[in-house]
Amino acid sequence: MAKGKEKKNGKKEKQNGKKVKNKKAIVSAGPGTAATAAMDTYADGTALDRVQYLEAKLILKPDRFTSVQAFRDFGKIVQRTAKKVGVGFIEDREAGLRPVVREIIFGDTPDFRLYNNAFILRRRVSYVDGFPVGDPEIVFKFRHPEEEQATAIDVRPKIAGKYAIKFKAEALPLKDQVGGYRILYSHNCQFGLSQMHDADKTSMATLVRVFPALAVIKKSDSEKISLVNEGIVEEVLLALGQLDFGKGVVAKCDISLWRTRGEHKSLVGEFAFQVKFDSREAVAEKQKKLAAQFYVTLQKEVEDWLALGVTKTGMVYRLKGNEPQSHE
Secondary structure (H helix, E strand, C coil), rough: CEEECCEEEEEECCCCCEEEEEEEECCCCCHHHHHCCCEEEECCCCCCCCCCCCEEEECCCCCCCCCHHHHHHHHHHHHHHHHHHHEEEEEEEEHHHCCCEEEEEEECCCCCHHHHCCCEEEEEEEEEECEEEEEEEEEEEEEEEHHHHHHHHHCCCCCCCCEEEEEEEEEECCCCCCCCCCCEEEEEEEEEEHHCCCCCEEEEEHHEEEEEEEHHCCCCCCCCEEEEHHHEEHHHHHHHEEEEECCCCCEEEEEEEEECCCCCCCEEEEEEEEEEEECCCHHHHHHHHHHHHHHHHHHHHHHHHHHHCCCCHHHHCCCCCCCCCCCC
């Protein structure tokens, strides 16, 4: 872990160069029974959602990603680091093929009221050979450093169609130094655009009906959301393989570049790996420690690549120099 003091859960923990127990373990981050002491269910009696994913991310400077070979070069560093700390690596057969291309847009009010209140609304479309394929994916999320607050927000959409809930603990490097990590809790729902049948999908009245959690930030029914900073993001993503931490804890990992569509201005790169588990208690301590060791070691191996203190979403919100307050 990094030297000095780092604020965690409102408390300061001295490192002083010594190995100490990280109170936010990378898989078991936060209290195992989180949520809030005052509530055990949502308003309709449904049990509170629990964290079932760990997604560890390294946000990367975009300058080196000028070709797919740069993706593969980074993948070699990942493999070398995995071997160094005793993590298995299963290479993806598609790593030698062309990257996947997806289009991503964010919707918000002109004053960024969603983002400034820790909500994110995103649409993603996949492309194959230059043409969109499949159902555009809508993702609505509440992201916050406090697990209790993230748990308490009911992100379930009021739609007749199918949807999925994904509650993630997202690990990111510390904002100002290499060698540690912080946790954001991302409470997500996602569904295909075809599952939402409302005609005016940009109306705040529609959005509040579909996502009741947004009622607290609505000013009027006549409000509309629009494209954040008029920006359309093109994501270029390459699957690298799977990290095997043992005892069935296997994580898919990939690397991606976000750039503006049209200008092709590179914004940010990202390496990420994700683990799904039934419960945090079901993941053995050895695997938790190994995942943390790999993540911290990789940071040190790619220190020159790292962009600290930012997220991909935050970069889009700053396209025109805006720096809205957020919970990131």
